[in-house]
Amino acid sequence: MKRKHRKKHEDHVDESWLIPYADILTLLLALFIVLFAASEVDSEKFQKISESFNNELQGGTGVLEKQAVIEPFDEPFKDTTLIPQIQQDKPAKVNEEEMSPQQDQIELRELQKKIDSYIKAKGLSPRIVTELTSKGLLFKIKEGVLYSSGSADISQQARITVIELSNFLVTDPPRNIFIEGHTDNVPTYSGVFPSNWELSAARAINFMKILLENNNLDPKKFSATGYGEYQPTTSNDTALGRAENRRVEVLISSYE
Structure with missing residues (x-):
């Protein structure tokens, strides 16, 4: 009886699908690398990757070689049409250092008015x-407006005047304010003030x-x-002169 020969080899499995799968x-790997490079916005790296994959996959030139030009985002996005015009009509604030002497004098002259x-x-x-x-701008307050003779107490009526005058001293930027007290040369006999x-x-x-x-x-x-009696504006030899010398002076300083 003739023996049947066993098949030495099983049927070979078709593996042709592995090629398109690979x-x-x-x-896909190339795509992810390209997307990663594009997200980094590095045109030099993008060019090198493009050339490398074109050479490997297509043997030279290909679609990656003609990539779109990607501009680096060196500056933040600016669209002036979307920016609201805030305080467009408000003049820019002038700092003390930026103010010219002429402008300083103009402001003081307006304040004087x-x-x-x-x-x-x-x-x-x-x-x-x-x-x-x-x-700067100097204003003198003469005798009788603020104090009675030999006193440093400001009357209630004079107090209202001082409060109203304080509003003129509010400037932007703030100015230095120098206040000076002056008397005549008649010695004071008050026990409160020895001189x-x-x-x-x-x-x-x-x-x-x-x-x-x-x-x-x-x-x-x-x-x-x-300053006591030592900076008179006129002679103390007459009653009128002594009255002129008894005063309070307020200097609103210039910015210089």
């Missing part, structure tokens, strides 16, 4: 006078304290000094 995996208008409206002329100097030094200093300080009740004023910009 190609798909390779293309406002103070003079107030003085006229309140009937305080000529007991309060203003003067524009090289150091005209103390009397003039107390008058300047009391005046300054009322000004600084205005919360819009910066105390760091203020100083008060008593």
Whole structure:
């Protein structure tokens, strides 16, 4: 009886599907690498990757070689059409250092006009006078407006005047304010003030304290000094001259 020969080899399994499968995996890998490179927005790296995959997959030129130009995002996105025009009509604030001497004098002159208008409206002329100097705007408050003879106490009516004057000292940027007390050469016989030094200093300080009740004023910009009888504006030989010398002066300093 003739024996049947066993098949030495089983039927070979068809593996042709592995080729397109491998190609798909390779293309997917290339796609992810390209997307990663594009997300980094590095045109130099993108060019190198493009050339490498074109050479490997297509033997030279291909679609990756003609990639779109990608501009690096060196600056944040700016679209002026979407930016609201905030405070377009508001003038730019001028710093103290940026203000010219001419502009400084113009501002002080305008402030002088406002103070003079107030003085006229309140009937305080000529007991309060203003003067524009090289150091700033000076206004002098003469005897009888603030204090009684030999006293540093400000009357209630005078207090209202000082509070109203404080509003003219509010400037932007703030200016230095110098307050000076002056007397005549007649010695004081008050037990409270041994000399005209103390009397003039107390008058300047009391005046300054009322000004600084205005919360819009910066105390760091203020100083008060008593000069006694030693800086007269006129002779003390007459009663009229002595009355002129008894005064409080307020200097609104220029920015220079």
